[in-house]
Structures are given as structure tokens and as C-alpha cells.
Amino acid sequence: MRKMTKAILLSLVLGVGLLATACPQRESIANIESNPSKFYNKEVGIAGTVRDSYGLNIPLTQIRGGVYKVDDGTGSIWVATQNSVPSKGTKVGVKGRIQNGVNFNGKNYGLGMIEEDRKFRGN
8 A cells, every 4th residue: 555655645746846847938028039040940938918908709610819908017029829819918827939020910020929839817
């Protein structure tokens, strides 16, 4: 019984360690903007408030997507998504890849992020 408890505890510790290493490091937008080549095409996490959003979402179809601007207090960055866009004032955490020349609907938004995952934060 004691060996089984140790094996379960060891498995749990290793599992949590693997999950923790898979999460991207959260960066400030100012840090990303000051050295974009360091973060180019790398997975990064940011968190902040949505300041602007433009999107398209047609109910009952697969047509959706857009861009939204996230401000973390140190700067702001455009995020392109293939999902519905969050509304202005929403607090979000976003994981994605930094790109130069993010385009949506024929408009170039410059340095931006391609969203891979998004979480909504409470007030």
C-alpha cells in the first residue's frame, strides 16, 4: 500500500511538472514591442483589457473571426483570431504567436499576435 501511494504521488508531481513547462511565459506588451525579433513566431502569453475589436460572426455557420486590441497598461497589440472577437472592455488572457504584418480583411495591423487560445478573466 505504501509503495502504491508513493507511485501515485510521484506520478502526480511529474504530471504537474510537465503541464507547467507547456505553458508559455506571460510577457508585457512593452517588452514584446521593444524587441519583436526575440518573440517572432514564438508562443507567448499576454493579459489585458480589450480596447477595440472588429469581427464577423454569422450565427449557424462556420464564418467568424476578426481582430481585437489588447492593452496591458504597458502598451497595446492587435490579436487576430478565427473565433468570435471579445467585446470592448473585456479582460482577457491570450496565448499565441507573435507575427509582423498581421492582416485581416485586407488591412495590415503591423506587429501582432495570432491567437491560439483565450481565457476570460474576472474583474
